[in-house]
Amino acid sequence: MVFFSTQLQALPYSVMDSYSFSMGGTGVASGTRGNAIFYNPALLAASEMPQNYSLHAPVLGARFYDRNKVLEELDKYQYLGLEANFDEALTAYSTDVGALQDVADATSSLGQQLLTLAGDPMQREYFGAVVLGIPHQRLGISLTLNTRVVGGAEVNVVQNDLDELQRILTATREVNLSQAEAFRSNDLESRLLGRGLVISEVGLALAQDMDVFGHEISVGVTPKYRQVTSFDYASELNSADFEIDLGEKDHSAFDVDIGAAKHYGNGWSTGVAIKNLIGQEYNTVRGNTIKIGPQVRLGAAHSTPYTRVAVDLDVNESRSTGFDSNSRYIAVGAELNVFDMTRVRIGYRHNMSDTNTSIATFGMGFDVYGAELDLAAGANEDELGYSAQLGFEF
Known part of the structure; x- marks a missing residue:
């Protein structure tokens, strides 16, 4: 834990299955069985887990964060035709x-809206999965196919x-603007920057109860194959939108999650898990990592x-894939x-790193x-997030 306690760039730990999401992400x-x-x-082998097969399909979730209404203001920028108005006025x-x-008037409107657009980034997250769970004390097994967009x-x-x-606006007030003014909207260098990952995984979790110095502890491992498409682009504001299929680059890798859990027989349980133990770096088409x-x-x-009742705590701080803020979560939840x-x-x-995203x-x-x-x-x-899932036990 000391080794991993430094800041790392990583996905936020929580996924968006409905059970854990409703309990704060614990x-x-x-x-x-559906989200272990x-x-x-390791929870697949935990002795208190009901010994039933389970199928959860589909598991769906989405999250939207746009503190400064970036996309709304960008739509306004495009709807009002501020760049076209500016060019037409100069012509x-x-x-x-x-x-x-x-x-x-056209210059002032264009400059004011540009200032409005400059602010906190917007964030998007989507999740979809199918999970098959076969819990057992000797060898618990779970298989997942999932896709996540962050x-x-x-x-x-x-x-x-x-x-x-500002130069043009000042010149109009002083009545000394050249009629041959050369600056036009196509000279604007401001851009909408988009960046993130589309991650598709196939994972197989295996778990078993073990005797460790006279204590029964469940341990588990999830080897997984990950197919990743990074997107990274800069679009002109007059036609820009948030897209996940611009500036694409494909990657693939293997990784592994590990965990341990202990049930104490009195209702209490504890656990520790490390996700993405190997870790990966992905270089985008625009040279970002x-x-x-x-x-x-x-x-x-x-x-x-x-x-x-449950509580989870991130040991290390993470930075997400796009323009998200740092994250280090403490999560609490309760179920009746x-x-x-x-x-x-x-x-x-x-979020102990950015309370605005709590x-x-x-x-x-x-x-x-x-x-x-x-x-x-x-x-x-x-911010708004929601999730839904359908499951079956047999």
Whole structure:
């Protein structure tokens, strides 16, 4: 843990399955058959886990963070045709000095909107998975096929653009703007920058109970093959949008997750897991490097027939793939079992590195004759996330 306690560039630990998402993103000591492969593979062999096969398909989730309404303001920029208005005003002024005020108005509007676009980046995350779980004390097994999109975008407003627009605006006020003004919208250097990863994985988790100095401990390992497509681009503002198929570059690699869990027989359990133990670096088409490094998380949970509470803690700080802020989470969650058919869950995920991305979560689970439906949502003032999954036990 000391070795991994430095800052690493990595994906946020939590995935977006409905069960854990509704409980704040906890799962290292409280995971289920459907998500143990994502949080701690050792839980597949844990002695308190019901010995049932399970299939969770589909598992879907999405997250949106846009504190400064980047895409909304960009849509406004394009809808108002600010660049076209600026060019048209200058063209009209080249033959009619009476159009000077139109140049001033168009220049002012364009400069003000550029300043509005400069701010915090927006972030996007999407998740989809199929999970087959076969828990057993001797050898628990789980297989997953999943795809995750993590990335973001920001408007890079170049100071030279603002300086040129201010120069033109000042010249209009002093009535000394040349009618042969050469600066046009196609000279703007400001761009929408987008960057992130599309990650598709095939993972096989194996877990077993072991006797360690007289204590029964569950250990697990998840070797996985990862196909990655990085995207990295710079688009002109007049036609830009957040895309995941621009500036693509394909990569592939093997990696592994490991974990351990201990059940104490009194409702308490603890766990530790390390994801992406090997780690990888991906060089994008624009020369940026995105790293997925090891992530260490500790967890503890307490369960009764009617309740469950859990807490998880990231040991190391991570930086995500696009323009996201740093993340180091402490997550707490609770579940209430109502008549074995309905479960109500609440949670809170606090980002110790950036409190603006801390969220409260809520969810419900329904279990009818082995069929499970789980729904979850999380939000703060600037962020919204939601998840849904369908599962079967047999």
